[in-house]
Amino acid sequence: xxxxxxxxxxxxxxxxxxxxxxxxxxxxxxxxxxxxxxxxxxxxxxxxxxxxxxxxxxxxxxxxxxxxxxxxxxxxxxxxxxxxxxxxxxxxxxxxxxxxxxxxxxxxxxxxxxxxxxxxxxxxxxxxxxxxxxxxxxxxxxxxxxxxxxxxxxxxxxxxxxxxxxxxxxxxxxxxxxxxxxxxxxxxxxxxxxxxxxxxxxxxxxx
Amino acid sequence: xxxxxxxxxxxxxxxxxxxxxxxxxxxxxxxxxxxxxxxxxxxxxxxxxxxxxxxxxxxxxxxxxxxxxxxxxxxxxxxxxxxxxxxxxxxxxxxxxxxxxxxxxxxxxxxxxxxxxxxxxxxxxxxxxxxxxxxxxxxxxxxxxxxxxxxxxxxxxxxxxxxxxxxxxxxxxxxxxxxxxxxxxxxxxxxxxxxxxxxxxxxxxxxxxxxxxxxxxxxxxxxxxxxxxxxxxxxxxxxxxxxxxxxxxxxxxxxxxxxxxxxxxxxxxxxxxxxxxxxxxxxxxxxxxxxxxxxxxxxxxxxxxxxxxxxxxxxxxxxxxx
Numbered sequence: 001x002x003x004x005x006x007x008x009x010x011x012x013x014x015x016x017x018x019x020x021x022x023x024x025x026x027x028x029x030x031x032x033x034x035x036x037x038x039x040x041x042x043x044x045x046x047x048x049x050x051x052x053x054x055x056x057x058x059x060x061x062x063x064x065x066x067x068x069x070x071x072x073x074x075x076x077x078x079x080x081x082x083x084x085x086x087x088x089x090x091x092x093x094x095x096x097x098x099x100x101x102x103x104x105x106x107x108x109x110x111x112x113x114x115x116x117x118x119x120x121x122x123x124x125x126x127x128x129x130x131x132x133x134x135x136x137x138x139x140x141x142x143x144x145x146x147x148x149x150x151x152x153x154x155x156x157x158x159x160x161x162x163x164x165x166x167x168x169x170x171x172x173x174x175x176x177x178x179x180x181x182x183x184x185x186x187x188x189x190x191x192x193x194x195x196x197x198x199x200x201x202x203x204x205x206x207x
Numbered sequence: 208x209x210x211x212x213x214x215x216x217x218x219x220x221x222x223x224x225x226x227x228x229x230x231x232x233x234x235x236x237x238x239x240x241x242x243x244x245x246x247x248x249x250x251x252x253x254x255x256x257x258x259x260x261x262x263x264x265x266x267x268x269x270x271x272x273x274x275x276x277x278x279x280x281x282x283x284x285x286x287x288x289x290x291x292x293x294x295x296x297x298x299x300x301x302x303x304x305x306x307x308x309x310x311x312x313x314x315x316x317x318x319x320x321x322x323x324x325x326x327x328x329x330x331x332x333x334x335x336x337x338x339x340x341x342x343x344x345x346x347x348x349x350x351x352x353x354x355x356x357x358x359x360x361x362x363x364x365x366x367x368x369x370x371x372x373x374x375x376x377x378x379x380x381x382x383x384x385x386x387x388x389x390x391x392x393x394x395x396x397x398x399x400x401x402x403x404x405x406x407x408x409x410x411x412x413x414x415x416x417x418x419x420x421x422x423x424x425x426x427x428x429x430x431x432x433x434x435x436x437x438x439x440x441x442x443x444x445x446x447x448x449x450x451x452x453x454x455x456x457x458x459x460x461x462x463x464x465x466x467x468x469x470x471x472x473x474x475x476x477x478x479x480x481x482x483x484x485x486x487x488x489x490x491x492x493x494x495x496x497x498x499x500x501x502x503x504x505x506x507x508x509x510x511x512x513x514x515x516x517x518x519x520x521x522x523x524x525x526x527x528x529x
Contacts, residue, residue, distance in 0.1 A: 051210055070212065093244065097305070100307055106310040117233075181436045182304070
């Protein structure tokens with residue numbers, strides 16, 4: 001989902017964090033470098049990582065090749081290198097489901113897979129399922145049924161529900177609950193999440 | 208986590224050489240990433256077993272089932288032959304963690320998991336298993352620890368598939384030999400550093416399950432604090448062979464209560480020759496914990512395990528468990 005600019009043309013929260021991070025990094029190294037680029041909007045120069053390997057990923061239909069150290073998780077590659085920030089980094093230990101993405105058609109925790117291990121695979125994130133203008137039926141039902149409170153777990157839940165409906169477009173409540181067993185909402189909006197999922201299943205419009 | 212070299216062997220021999228040189232083998236990688244992120248291990252290289260072809264299939268041979276070490280737990284849970292002929296394995300596989308983990312985690316990885324003990328997992332704590340002087344669960348918090356077979360370390364083994372494979376009399380196949388599963392898992396009193404008898408650079412390549420218990424009535428029951436997705440407090444896998452309405456043979460394996468999947472011959476003997484009703488199932492449950500030695504905070508596991516066995520016995524017999 002594009003979150004580059006708000007309606008008033010102000011910086012989005014993420015753009016602000018990214019820009020101020022670059023400024024801090026620039027000022028930190030300024031003392032040791034002869035000429036430091038202090039322009040906040042300049043692309044950060046990443047030194048070639050030691051032991052980096054090429055990783056090819058197809059994300060939401062678009063092919064990418066990244067040079068990554070083997071220790072980089074799929075989640076960090078998506079968020080930090082491709083700016084695909086739908087999958088969230090919450091527990092980073094495969095406990096919460098906030099980072100759930102589809103890999104080759106199956107839901108996985110992106111935090112518990114090395115990016116290099118996902119080499120040549122197809123990744124689908126919540127961004128690839130729909131846009132604010134053209135939402136998928138599941139996204140639409142989450143909005144309609146107010147299936148979120150703080151919204152942080154929502155991309156993971158939408159992805160898990162997507163996986164369930166992909167397998168059985170008219171999934172039952174029981175199948176939906178089992179399909180979402182690996183996702184946690186700390187606000188506790190489970191009832192509305194499941195209401196939205198059931199509504200999507202009853203719509204007869206697939207995943 | 209620290210960085211490491213990424214090794215992609217083409218054969219199991221190449222993988223073993225890479226492990227001999229200090230690398231650590233990775234299958235699904237779920238457990239490995241847990242260990243790497245907590246700096247419990249800091250290997251110079253990670254050896255990706257998935258680059259070796261032919262280790263993911265589940266085949267039916269004349270003598271039984273052959274399961275590749277790289278088959279995912281989803282592969283196992285959804286396999287129709289396993290579901291029909293070895294339902295205890297299928298049920299155990301389906302109970303593991305969450306869909307996201309089952310889609311990645313493998314059979315070999317499940318068997319080779321390290322303990323979930325909070326002292327072991329805490330990078331700041333040097334417990335017995337990490338070369339320290341004491342098992343801190345003894346005087347500390349031991350709510351989730353062993354009630355049988357513990358000492359000097361009191362972990363419980365986290366593998367549900369271990370329970371299932373033990374019940375069905377499986378054999379673990381490695382690059383070096385075949386290990387009957389009862390010799391695969393080892394107690395802390397026999398080896399404090401490892402939970403299994405694998406030698407250095409010995410790699411699990413698969414599991415074979417004989418037909419001895421094929422078609423037997425089966426139930427795997429798991430008690431967890433959180434219904435959706437949690438580690439087991441206690442599990443029971445019960446297999447029953449029936450002669451009319453009486454039990455001609457039985458297998459009862461407990462999980463979550465001992466440092467290894469725990470076969471209870473006491474519970475099996477309480478079932479043999481009986482026809483299953485609630486009092487018989489309860490007697491088997493009581494027999495299963497007759498030698499339990501709970502710790503300060505896990506006494507609850509004794510009645511819990513009794514009932515977990517009782518429910519699994521009733522379910523295996525096709526009776527309603529309340």
